[in-house]
C-alpha cells in the first residue's frame with residue numbers, strides 16, 4: 001500500500017460502511033515499510049474495533065474479514081519462491097484442475113494477456129495477440145464523451161493489473177486497482193508497484209514455463225483487495241470508475257452499479273466492458289441481467305443483456321442508482337489465451353455512463 005494512496009483516498013471501514021456509517025481507517029501498525037510503501041501492517045477502525053491486514057503490500061479491506069481470510073488463507077500465505085520442478089510435482093500430486101494447477105491456469109491466462117507484450121522472452125507467433133485488455137481499455141477511454149472532473153480513478157476487477165497501469169500512464173492521475181482474487185491481485189501489485197511480473201505461462205496440460213521480467217511502473221498506481229459491492233470509500237471520491245469483464249462475475253450486478261455511482265463525484269464517468277458470460281457460481285440466476293430463458297423482465301428480448309443493462313442506466317423504475325448512460329454502447333472482441341493450442345473468444349459489450357447526467361435517447 002502506497003502511503004500516498006492511503007492519504008489521498010482516505011479509506012473507511014468496510015464493515016461500518018455496510019451499517020451506514022463512515023468510519024475512517026487509521027494505520028494501527030506498520031511492520032515493514034520502504035520508500036513510502038507499506039508492505040506489512042494493520043489498518044484499524046476506531047468505531048468498531050475491526051482490524052484489517054496489509055499483507056505483501058496488499059491491504060485487505062473486505063466487510064467480512066474472518067470469512068474472507070478463511071476462504072483465502074491458502075492464497076494469502078502460499079509461498080511464491082518454490083522452484084519450477086517442485087511446483088510441477090505439487091501440481092501433479094494435488095491433481096489437475098484443482099489447487100495449484102487451477103491457480104496457475106488462471107494466472108497464466110490473465111498474466112499473459114495483461115503483460116506478455118512487455119515480456120522479452122515472448123517470441124510472437126501466438127494465435128492470440130497479448131494486450132487485448134489494454135486495447136479494450138483504450139477503446140473505453142477514447143469513447144468517453146466528456147472530459148473527466150478532477151479526482152482519482154478506481155479500476156475495479158483489475159485482475160493482473162495492466163488496466164491500472166495503463167490508466168496511470170495515460171491520465172497521470174492517482175489510480176487504484178481493486179480485485180478480490182488474491183493470486184491476481186498479487187501479480188497486479190508486483191507489476192504496478194514493484195515494476196516486476198513473474199508468472200507461470202501455460203504451454204499445454206500441466207506443462208508451464210516460468211516467466212519473469214520488468215515492466216513500466218509509474219508510481220501513481222496501487223492495488224488493494226476490496227469488494228466492488230462494498231467499496232471502503234466515502235461517497236463521491238472518484239472521477240472515473242472502470243470495470244472490465246467484472247459485472248458478470250459479481251453476485252449482484254445491479255447493486256454493483258449503484259455502488260459505482262455512489263463513489264463517483266458528480267459529473268464523474270463509469271466505463272464498463274462486459275461479455276455477459278454469466279455463471280451460476282458467481283451470480284445467482286435471479287440477478288443475471290437479461291440472460292435468463294423464458295419470460296424475463298425484457299419480455300421477448302429476454303436474451304438482450306445489453307438492453308437490461310441499459311435499463312439500469314436509464315431514468316425510470318429500473319434505474320440502479322445515480323449512473324445514466326452518456327453515449328451509445330459499443331462492442332469489442334476479446335480473446336483469452338488458455339494454452340499453446342487454445343483460446344477463448346468473447347464479444348464484450350462496452351458501456352459508458354455518468355453521474356448526474358441525463359441519458360441519451362436510444
Ligand SMILES: [Zn+2]
Nearest residue numbers: 013016045048
Ligand atoms: Zn468499523
